[in-house]
Amino acid sequence: MTYRVLKLILSLLAYVFLRPEVTGRGNIPRSGPVILASNHLSFIDSLIIPIVAPRHVTFLAKAEYFEGTGVKGRISRWFFTTLGHIPVQRDDPRAGQRSLQDALDVLNRGGAFGIYPEGTRSRDGKLHKGHTGVAWLALAGHAPIIPVAVTGTDKVQPPGKRLPRIHRVQVSFGKPIGPTKQLPVGTRPAQARRELTDEVMTSIGAMSGQERSA
Numbered sequence: 001m002t003y004r005v006l007k008l009i010l011s012l013l014a015y016v017f018l019r020p021e022v023t024g025r026g027n028i029p030r031s032g033p034v035i036l037a038s039n040h041l042s043f044i045d046s047l048i049i050p051i052v053a054p055r056h057v058t059f060l061a062k063a064e065y066f067e068g069t070g071v072k073g074r075i076s077r078w079f080f081t082t083l084g085h086i087p088v089q090r091d092d093p094r095a096g097q098r099s100l101q102d103a104l105d106v107l108n109r110g111g112a113f114g115i116y117p118e119g120t121r122s123r124d125g126k127l128h129k130g131h132t133g134v135a136w137l138a139l140a141g142h143a144p145i146i147p148v149a150v151t152g153t154d155k156v157q158p159p160g161k162r163l164p165r166i167h168r169v170q171v172s173f174g175k176p177i178g179p180t181k182q183l184p185v186g187t188r189p190a191q192a193r194r195e196l197t198d199e200v201m202t203s204i205g206a207m208s209g210q211e212r213s214a
Contacts, residue, residue, distance in 0.1 A: 006082050007051065014051050017166050018156060022052045024173035030055060033107035033141050036173075037134050037200050038148035039127055039208050040116035042157045044164065045150050049114055050083065052171050058106050059114040060099055061085040100133055107141030114148075117197060117204075125154065127210040130201040135193035138179035147174035147200050149207035172207040 014020055028034065036057055038049060050057040065080045066087045067073070080087075086102045106113045115137070117130030138145050152169035177200055187195075205212055 002082050003056065003084065006079075010047065011051050014048060018048065018152075019168045020048060020052055021168065021170045022173075023171075024175075025052070025054055027173045027175055028054055028112070028146055029144070029176070032110055033143035034112045034176075035107070035134060035138055035141075035143050035145045036112060036114045036148050037117050037130075037145050037204070038114065038150055039204050039210065040118055040121045041125070041150060041154035042121065044153040044156050044169075045116075046085070046114070048150065048153060048169060048171060049148060053112070053173075055112050056084060057112045057114045058084050058086060058103075060088045060102070063087040063089045096133070100137060103137055104141050107137065107143045113137070113143075117201060122210075124213075125210065126213040127201065127205045127208060128213040130197045132190070132193040132197045134200060135179070135196035138177075138196065139193070142179065144176035144178050145196075145200050146176055147203035147207065148172065149174070149204050151208055174203045174207055177203065 028036070036049060036053065038045060046059045046061070050059070061080050066077050068076050088099050092098070103113045103115065115134050117134045118128045119131050122128060134145065137143065149172040150169065152167055155165065155167040156169060157164045177196070179196065
């Protein structure tokens with residue numbers, strides 16, 4: 001109930017100030033495990049995608065958002081906990097594998113997990129090569145991947161800026177990409193993950209219109 005109330009409040013604010021234009025919402029299955037793989041331009045991405053998606057989407061979030069002190073720290077911890085985001089210690093060398101396991105747990109419960117295959121926000125606006133963790137998750141969790149393209153969020157909160165600005169954003173949900181695509185006999189697991197990841201990034205790029213990084 002608390003999550004629903006928070007999402008309603010955030011949705012009202014988003015539709016007043018950001019006026020999101022959403023396409024392809026029907027491509028997201030309403031139940032069962034699913035991965036939403038998006039480009040990443042701004043902190044706002046992890047808020048706007050769950051707001052416009054038709055189901056609860058879990059993202060990873062910096063552990064600092066859950067560890068603050070004082071009033072600000074308590075509000076931050078309540079906010080991200082209510083959203084259902086998972087804290088991750090970025091300075092932990094084992095954080096990557098733990099994050100994948102946390103994500104797999106979400107999928108095994110039949111949930112929706114949001115991921116940025118690029119690994120971090122794009123500072124130059126280009127679409128960078130995706131890491132194959134998204135494909136590993138899809139194959140291990142038997143979950144389809146929904147490519148997601150967000151545009152305009154970098155204008156709402158440019159890198160390095162703390163206060164958001166009013167600007168319209170677009171969110172496009174692409175057709176599901178299944179993890180059971182038939183590959184030639186003898187294809188190595190690493191190659192299969194790379195090909196699936198590249199297919200996802202190609203779909204994201206086609207929707208976002210971003211220049212691809214070399």
